[in-house]
Amino acid sequence: MAKLTVEDLELKGKKVLMRVDFNVPLKEENGEVVVSNDNRIVAALPTIKYVLDNGGRAILFSHLGRIKSEDDKKGLSMKPVAQRLADLLGQPVTFVPATEGKELEDAIAGLEDGQVLIFENTRFEDVVNGEEVKRESKNDPELGKYWASLGDVFVNDAFGTAHRAHASNVGIASNIAQTAAGFLMEKEIKFLGGAVENPERPFVAIIGGAKVSDKITIIENLLKKADKVIVGGGMAFTFDAANGKAIGNSLFEEDKVALAKQLIEEAGDKLVLPVDAVAADKFANDADTYIAEDGIKDGYMGLDAGPKSIELFKSVLSDAKTVVWNGPMGVFEMPNFAKGTLAIGEELVKVTKENGATTIVGGGDSTAAVQQLGVADQLSHISTGGGASLEYLEGKTLPGIAAISEK
Numbered sequence: 396m397a398k399l400t401v402e403d404l405e406l407k408g409k410k411v412l413m414r415v416d417f418n419v420p421l422k423e424e425n426g427e428v429v430v431s432n433d434n435r436i437v438a439a440l441p442t443i444k445y446v447l448d449n450g451g452r453a454i455l456f457s458h459l460g461r462i463k464s465e466d467d468k469k470g471l472s473m474k475p476v477a478q479r480l481a482d483l484l485g486q487p488v489t490f491v492p493a494t495e496g497k498e499l500e501d502a503i504a505g506l507e508d509g510q511v512l513i514f515e516n517t518r519f520e521d522v523v524n525g526e527e528v529k530r531e532s533k534n535d536p537e538l539g540k541y542w543a544s545l546g547d548v549f550v551n552d553a554f555g556t557a558h559r560a561h562a563s564n565v566g567i568a569s570n571i572a573q574t575a576a577g578f579l580m581e582k583e584i585k586f587l588g589g590a591v592e593n594p595e596r597p598f599v600a601i602i603g604g605a606k607v608s609d610k611i612t613i614i615e616n617l618l619k620k621a622d623k624v625i626v627g628g629g630m631a632f633t634f635d636a637a638n639g640k641a642i643g644n645s646l647f648e649e650d651k652v653a654l655a656k657q658l659i660e661e662a663g664d665k666l667v668l669p670v671d672a673v674a675a676d677k678f679a680n681d682a683d684t685y686i687a688e689d690g691i692k693d694g695y696m697g698l699d700a701g702p703k704s705i706e707l708f709k710s711v712l713s714d715a716k717t718v719v720w721n722g723p724m725g726v727f728e729m730p731n732f733a734k735g736t737l738a739i740g741e742e743l744v745k746v747t748k749e750n751g752a753t754t755i756v757g758g759g760d761s762t763a764a765v766q767q768l769g770v771a772d773q774l775s776h777i778s779t780g781g782g783a784s785l786e787y788l789e790g791k792t793l794p795g796i797a798a799i800s801e802k
């Protein structure tokens with residue numbers, strides 16, 4: 396059965412709860428926190444505009460980063476996101492600095508047709524009075540019920556969060572009469588669905604970035620589907636440690652070493668790991684660096700792929716017909732550690748052009764990286780979801796999508 400979409404809803408005069416994924420990269424500029432890449436906001440605009448143009452009163456929900464302590468809340472307010480949204484929409488966006496309570500309820504009651512508000516980071520509910528209670532992230536039933544009570548209908552356009560079963564997507568959907576997909580959600584499902592049904596081979600997956608525990612199980616499943624899986628970025632050091640290599644102070648998740656070891660044994664030459672790294676003595680662009688080939692010495696950390704790894708990855712990609720990439724190959728935000736990510740971006744452009752390959756890049760930071768390289772429009776599809784697109788490509792049912800009403 397087909398899913399309900401925003402076009403199926405009666406919107407005029409309705410309080411429309413909208414889950415978007417505005418988990419965007421931030422930076423500091425002149426002492427102020429600002430959005431450094433607005434791709435995910437731009438991607439949600441068609442649905443937001445559609446709701447407003449049809450007389451809906453839009454109430455936007457999003458998370459931003461991960462909140463584990465009261466301190467984390469300081470740098471992760473939704474306020475700069477609200478400002479960027481207002482600039483992009485060309486109309487005022489009310490920002491409510493609360494996730495529940497009278498201030499939020501009054502602001503919603505004051506909304507007129509065609510007006511929009513966004514409230515504070517939904518994950519602020521994960522820490523209450525200094526205690527990590529994960530009300531949002533563990534889908535607290537009372538929270539989903541409360542948020543659902545604030546509106547008449549629910550539109551879920553947060554594809555990037557569809558692999559999470561949280562209060563602000565699945566919780567609301569379970570407590571409201573109608574949940575519809577937004578245009579972005581529809582577009583992502585359509586493209587990614589087509590790409591996985593019958594991927595042209597060789598099919599190469601590239602997984603990097605920093606979310607080791609999240610993505611290591613994805614690697615396990617991708618090894619069953621893809622012809623080669625390249626593991627780079629911060630992900631690789633847990634695998635290096637499993638291989639007995641010295642990793643210095645590199646990113647590492649000790650409790651995933653056993654699984655990494657198992658994957659290395661099972662995968663054989665399907666799994667492609669870096670053979671060298673750019674090692675740095677601190678997490679800073681001006682760090683002292685050297686190319687580490689036989690493990691990383693004490694006091695140093697791997698922050699980018701080394702030249703031999705780049706050549707190895709390029710050779711694996713050279714005849715690919717389908718490529719899925721999530722997670723940068725290094726700390727690309729710092730120019731001195733952007734080479735690995737840059738090289739992969741360029742190779743993907745090449746295989747798209749020369750092999751006619753389908754190339755898909757997913758994830759907030761990975762998308763920011765290909766945009767920084769200026770190659771986004773030369774690839775087949777830029778997905779707003781990293782983990783979400785990978786899990787979708789694995790063939791998993793994503794809870795956020797499953798919770799959308801059938802027509």
Ligand SMILES: Nc1ncnc2c1ncn2[C@@H]1O[C@H](COP(=O)(O)OP(=O)(O)O)[C@@H](O)[C@H]1O
Binds near residue numbers: 698699724757762
């Ligand atoms: N070797 C590394 N050490 C530490 N962090 C890294 C390393 N390589 C990449 N990263 C970081 O990983 C982050 C992106 O990871 P992730 O969130 O998994 O990607 P995405 O948002 O594209 O899904 C970037 O901020 C990048 O700096």
Ligand SMILES: O=C(OP(=O)(O)O)[C@H](O)COP(=O)(O)O
Binds near residue numbers: 460461779780781782
């Ligand atoms: O940025 C996201 O995921 P991604 O980094 O895999 O693209 C989503 O907003 C989900 O965030 P989460 O992985 O903190 O739940």
